[in-house]
Amino acid sequence: MIAGYAPVWKNITDIDPSKYTHINLAFGEPQPDGTIVFDTSFSVSEFVGRLQKAGTRAILGLGGWSGSAHFSDILKDAAIRNKFIDEIASLVKTNHMDGVDIDWITSNPCNTRNPQSDSANLLVLLRDLRSRFNSEFPQETKSIALGVGMKPPVVGEQDNDASEYANLVDYITVLAYDVNGSQSSTTGPNAPLNYELGRGAQYSLISAIDNWTSAKFPAEKILAGLAFYGRSLTAKSDMSKDSWNLYQLHEGVVPRGDDDDGLWADRHCADRKPSYSGVWSYRNMRSQKQNILQNSDVPVLPWKRYWDSISLTPWVFDTDTKTFVSYDDPASIKAKTEYAKERGLGGVSVYDITMDYNDELLNSVHNVIKPGGGGLQPVATSTWPSSSIQASPTPSSSTFAESQTSTTISSFESSSQLPLPSPSGSFSGGENEAMPHAGDWCNNKPSYKCLAEDGKGPNFILCAAGAWVQQQCGSGTACVQNGDYIYCDWPR
Numbered sequence: 373m374i375a376g377y378a379p380v381w382k383n384i385t386d387i388d389p390s391k392y393t394h395i396n397l398a399f400g401e402p403q404p405d406g407t408i409v410f411d412t413s414f415s416v417s418e419f420v421g422r423l424q425k426a427g428t429r430a431i432l433g434l435g436g437w438s439g440s441a442h443f444s445d446i447l448k449d450a451a452i453r454n455k456f457i458d459e460i461a462s463l464v465k466t467n468h469m470d471g472v473d474i475d476w477i478t479s480n481p482c483n484t485r486n487p488q489s490d491s492a493n494l495l496v497l498l499r500d501l502r503s504r505f506n507s508e509f510p511q512e513t514k515s516i517a518l519g520v521g522m523k524p525p526v527v528g529e530q531d532n533d534a535s536e537y538a539n540l541v542d543y544i545t546v547l548a549y550d551v552n553g554s555q556s557s558t559t560g561p562n563a564p565l566n567y568e569l570g571r572g573a574q575y576s577l578i579s580a581i582d583n584w585t586s587a588k589f590p591a592e593k594i595l596a597g598l599a600f601y602g603r604s605l606t607a608k609s610d611m612s613k614d615s616w617n618l619y620q621l622h623e624g625v626v627p628r629g630d631d632d633d634g635l636w637a638d639r640h641c642a643d644r645k646p647s648y649s650g651v652w653s654y655r656n657m658r659s660q661k662q663n664i665l666q667n668s669d670v671p672v673l674p675w676k677r678y679w680d681s682i683s684l685t686p687w688v689f690d691t692d693t694k695t696f697v698s699y700d701d702p703a704s705i706k707a708k709t710e711y712a713k714e715r716g717l718g719g720v721s722v723y724d725i726t727m728d729y730n731d732e733l734l735n736s737v738h739n740v741i742k743p744g745g746g747g748l749q750p751v752a753t754s755t756w757p758s759s760s761i762q763a764s765p766t767p768s769s770s771t772f773a774e775s776q777t778s779t780t781i782s783s784f785e786s787s788s789q790l791p792l793p794s795p796s797g798s799f800s801g802g803e804n805e806a807m808p809h810a811g812d813w814c815n816n817k818p819s820y821k822c823l824a825e826d827g828k829g830p831n832f833i834l835c836a837a838g839a840w841v842q843q844q845c846g847s848g849t850a851c852v853q854n855g856d857y858i859y860c861d862w863p864r
Contacts, residue, residue, distance in 0.1 A: 373719030374737055375545065375595060377433065378419070380411045382726045390426040391734055395725065396433035396473045400463070404442050406455030408434065408463065420467045429470040431517070432463055440477045441640040444484045447493035457501050461508050471515030471542070472501070479521070482641035491525040498540040515542040519597075522548065522580040524587040534587040542593065545721040546584065548577040549599035552698065554626045554650070558619040559607060562698040563599040564683030565708055571619045576683070577708055581715055596712040596720045598737070600727035602657070602687075602699020604629055604650040611689045611696060618680045618687060620696075627695055630656035652697050653727035657688075664688055668702050668732055681834065684708075684841065702736040703843045709740040710810075710841070808833060810842040822851035 375394040378384050389395055397419055400408040410416065420430040435443065446452050460472050476494070478485060486493075498516065505514045518541055524534035537544070551573045552560030560572035567576040577596055585591050605622040614620065628648045635646035657664040663672050665688075671677040674692045679685075684707045687698045700708075712720055720737055728734050807823065810833065823831040823842075832851040834841050 373543070373595065374734075374741065375431075375719065375721035376725040377721070377723045378725050382724070384419075384726060387725050388426070388731075389423045389428040391731070391738070392428050392725065393719070394429045394431050394470070394721075395423055396431045396721075397469075398433040398724070399436035399439045399475065400432060400434045401436075401439035402434060402442050402446055402456060404445060404452075406446055406452040406459060408456075408459045416463070416467045420469055424468070429515075430467075431515070432460065432467075432469050432472045433475060434460070434472065435475040435477060435519070437477050437480055438482075438638050438640065440475070440480060441483045443476045444486045444490055444493075447497050448486055448489055453493075453497060453500070457497070457504050460501065461504050464505075464514060465508065469514075471517065473517040473519060473545075475519030475545075475547075477519075480638070482638045482644070494525070495536055495540070498537070502540050516540065517542055518544045519547055520544045520584075522546070522575045523583045524589065532587050534584060534589040538589045538593060543595055543718050544584070544589070544593065545595040545597050546577070546580045547597045547723075548575075548580050549597060549723070550603070551575050553603050554605065554622075554624065557621070559605050559611070559622050559687075559696045560619050560698065561680060561683035561685045561687070562601075562603045563700055563704075563708075564685060565704070565711060566682055566684070568619075568682045577711065581717070585715075591716045592718050594717045596708055596717055598705055598708055598720050598722045598733075599700050600654050600722050600724060600733050602652045602654070602697045604652060604695055604697045607689070607694045607696050610691055610694065612676050612691055615676070615678050615689075618678075618683070618698075622696070626650040627693075630662055632656065652699060654699060654701070654733055655727050655729040657697070657699065658729035658732070664697070665701075679703075700733065702732050703841075705733045706736040706740060707841050709737050713740055808840045810840050822853045824851065825853070827852045 373393050374391070375396065376392045377396045377398040378387070379398050397410075397416065400410050402408055423430040446456050463469065464472060477483065478490070501516060505516065508514075518537070524532075524537070549563035551564055551567075552558075552562060556573055558572060561567075564572075564576040566578045567574055581591070581594060581596070584594060604627055606625065606627050608621045608623055611617070611620050626648050627650055629651040630653055632653065633648050633651055635648060637644050637646040652664070656662045658668070664675050665677070666672050669677065669686070671688055675688045675690050677686060677688045680687065685698060685704045686701050687696065689696050709720055719741065722728075722734070722737075807821070821833050823829055823833060828850050830850055831842060834843055
């Protein structure tokens with residue numbers, strides 16, 4: 373399953389919906405009386421018709437960051453909750469939609485909260501909505517989905533049991549992004565596959581999936597949330613002088629992101645002044661107009677690009693403005709998708725479908741999984757760690773591409789012939805050992821190896837997060853092994 377969010381305020385006419393199995397109309401906004409409103413310029417019927425013509429399921433998306441203000445009050449009042457269910461059923465039926473996705477974002481301080489009753493009230497809503505769908509659409513299957521945070525909600529005293537939710541929904545999307553940002557004291561990865569122990573927010577996609585599956589939520593009903601964007605901060609110092617360190621102090625004021633970023637204030641918070649989001653879409657990072665990246669992994673000066681080997685995400689830094697951007701690229705999206713496949717998840721879901729550039733990120737997903745019904749079958753026993761990674765004495769970030777020419781990637785201790793794990797999990801070594809393959813287990817010590825020994829191929833393999841991950845140098849360049857170093861250079 374490959375799902376995606378389509379914001380109602382953006383133009384999606386140039387998006388090929390057939391590359392997704394499900395697309396969420398994001399978002400309808402629940403009102404205090406239980407009704408649902410959309411942007412006045414948006415045509416729900418036109419949206420649904422275009423998707424279904426492409427064979428893609430059209431999903432009614434509700435809530436989101438600024439659209440979740442009234443969920444708590446709606447759900448605690450039986451009459452308003454029933455009105456809300458009526459509205460959902462009517463929109464799904466009238467517009468021939470395939471289901472509903474409820475993204476109740478509780479982390480927005482502008483939204484009302486009733487912590488003692490919210491989780492229980494959500495279960496009541498899901499039970500009643502499921503009953504309504506069964507009676508309203510006896511010959512059809514209408515899906516119910518949730519967009520969820522890093523941990524399951526607590527229901528009464530059951531603080532580690534999400535099985536009741538699993539019985540009522542078809543799938544959930546774990547929104548594993550916006551992890552580090554202006555709310556953090558330092559810079560850090562926006563959407564880490566794994567987190568570094570004791571540094572930055574102690575959340576990641578891996579820890580989130582562990583949290584939900586340990587709470588008895590089936591892996592096959594979980595979608596891994598992928599970000600097709602990054603977030604920016606202004607660092608207090610030149611991060612390129614300590615480029616092994618992803619976690620550095622920032623000014624606390626969010627800079628303007630890309631050209632689509634504008635001053636915005638949540639209307640539900642009267643005391644909040646307009647501010648920028650700091651968001652950079654991958655599309656705009658790659659566009660000729662803004663031009664941070666000349667291709668997926670080579671920056672345009674004065675930007676410098678780095679790769680963090682624990683979070684498995686890239687970051688760029690502008691030495692002139694001290695602007696830091698943590699984002700996802702084809703390599704990091706591939707790593708997350710491979711993890712989803714390894715864990716036997718139901719698929720992935722991206723935010724949002726307009727933020728890609730020539731389908732570079734989406735193609736990374738498709739190269740690992742294909743659209744279709746059902747969950748993803750794990751390719752082997754999981755080789756991914758189930759907790760955080762402790763930083764090694766060597767740096768945790770490697771210079772991946774600082775310029776358009778010769779670039780050092782890593783100075784980690786390694787041998788020219790990397791050892792492979794023996795069946796017992798220990799290491800054997802020697803000149804006759806075979807080259808490791810992507811997905812094979814490794815010992816978490818960052819190691820790199822060019823796949824082509826003649827210095828003419830772009831591909832190299834990286835040991836990170838307990839598994840070998842294949843990546844490649846920038847367009848036109850090749851991986852060159854030089855003792856303990858590998859670097860990307862023009863082929864000799």
